Amino acid sequence: MNTLRERLCRQLRQRCRSEAEIFSRERHEVACRNIMPEIRKLDKEAQFSTMTNWKFMCPACRAAELDLLRSDTVCSDCGFRSTLAAGVWPLMTDGDRARYESFVDTYTSVRIKEGRDQYDQAVLRSLPECDAALPMAKQWRIRARSFRVLRKTLRDRLQPKAKIADLGAGTGWLSNRLRESGYSPCSIDVSADLTDGLGAARQFTGVWPRLQATFDNLPLADGSIDAVIFNASFHYCTNPAATIEESSRVLRPGGLLIILDSPIYEDASSGEKMLEEQQEYFTRLIGTRSEAIQSAGFLTWSGLDALAGQFGLEWNCRFPWYGMRWALRPLYAKLTGGREPATFAIVLTTTT
Numbered sequence: 001m002n003t004l005r006e007r008l009c010r011q012l013r014q015r016c017r018s019e020a021e022i023f024s025r026e027r028h029e030v031a032c033r034n035i036m037p038e039i040r041k042l043d044k045e046a047q048f049s050t051m052t053n054w055k056f057m058c059p060a061c062r063a064a065e066l067d068l069l070r071s072d073t074v075c076s077d078c079g080f081r082s083t084l085a086a087g088v089w090p091l092m093t094d095g096d097r098a099r100y101e102s103f104v105d106t107y108t109s110v111r112i113k114e115g116r117d118q119y120d121q122a123v124l125r126s127l128p129e130c131d132a133a134l135p136m137a138k139q140w141r142i143r144a145r146s147f148r149v150l151r152k153t154l155r156d157r158l159q160p161k162a163k164i165a166d167l168g169a170g171t172g173w174l175s176n177r178l179r180e181s182g183y184s185p186c187s188i189d190v191s192a193d194l195t196d197g198l199g200a201a202r203q204f205t206g207v208w209p210r211l212q213a214t215f216d217n218l219p220l221a222d223g224s225i226d227a228v229i230f231n232a233s234f235h236y237c238t239n240p241a242a243t244i245e246e247s248s249r250v251l252r253p254g255g256l257l258i259i260l261d262s263p264i265y266e267d268a269s270s271g272e273k274m275l276e277e278q279q280e281y282f283t284r285l286i287g288t289r290s291e292a293i294q295s296a297g298f299l300t301w302s303g304l305d306a307l308a309g310q311f312g313l314e315w316n317c318r319f320p321w322y323g324m325r326w327a328l329r330p331l332y333a334k335l336t337g338g339r340e341p342a343t344f345a346i347v348l349t350t351t352t
Helices: 002-034 036-046 094-113 121-126 137-157 173-180 198-203 240-250 268-286 301-311 329-336
Strands: 072-074 081-083 163-167 184-189 210-212 225-231 251-260 263-265 316-318 346-350
Touching: 094 268, 121 173, 121 198, 137 173, 137 251, 137 316, 137 346, 163 173, 173 184, 184 198, 198 210, 225 240, 240 251, 240 301, 263 268, 263 301
Parallel strands: 163 184, 163 225, 184 210, 225 251
Antiparallel strands: 072 081, 251 346, 316 346
């Protein structure tokens, strides 16, 4: 009898999860359909934006410059074609798009279930500051404190109108803040989703370049920008060395490379335990694990040192104050036998 009851309970839970997922997806699709008229208007206006400050390169042949002042562009060398959609330029090769398709789909599903697709225009424009009742508000409080330290770091090291690539830009909230601070941002992400990806950046008042592209194939000219910020995204790199090399390529000599809000551990085994906890969370949330791309999922201090040695870099770190409870986490973990908690630091270096 108990076995039958348990089986029925499992089936009911699975059905509830399935129906909840269908509801979330339907709500997401309705929201996307409702904003299409606004998106078409945005596509006509975006071509007259600040694109002239940037030099964009073909992601397929990496040899010819792309003209993004129109709503449609074709590479003069290899014929690669891209059409502006929802204010976003799709600049991924077919191979990259196929490689990341499953990851983006799973990632978006998780974010929808977390309630991030419910962020309206007022919320997006206020990020990283937010109300305590907002979905994922605790995470945004951490992001807000990191951003304050980042803003001061940029002010000390960059000139006004400096060109900054926001890698892993998501909705473009950081790019929006950079624009408000007088810089010239470019949002880059593999997701162009209309509510939680680059397509959501239409909610901001300013217009800046938004490119759907990968970290290892940035459609930017050599030595053309002043700073690269990995916006809570460096731990998603599938090949950190290749990503550092590509970032160094597009940075001018003396340019800034910044890793923001990625989890860092002393002991890699603690990071592995964190990943297993995260996979269990994904399974509870959407009914499946997220293993579409082979990224580390976390950083280690020794790994960062190895990258520094390989590329002749010197890391500098800023440690935002997240509060006393956060500061006591390592002690609590040691006393209770828990895993090492992640450190979130602003890690930066300059290119030669």
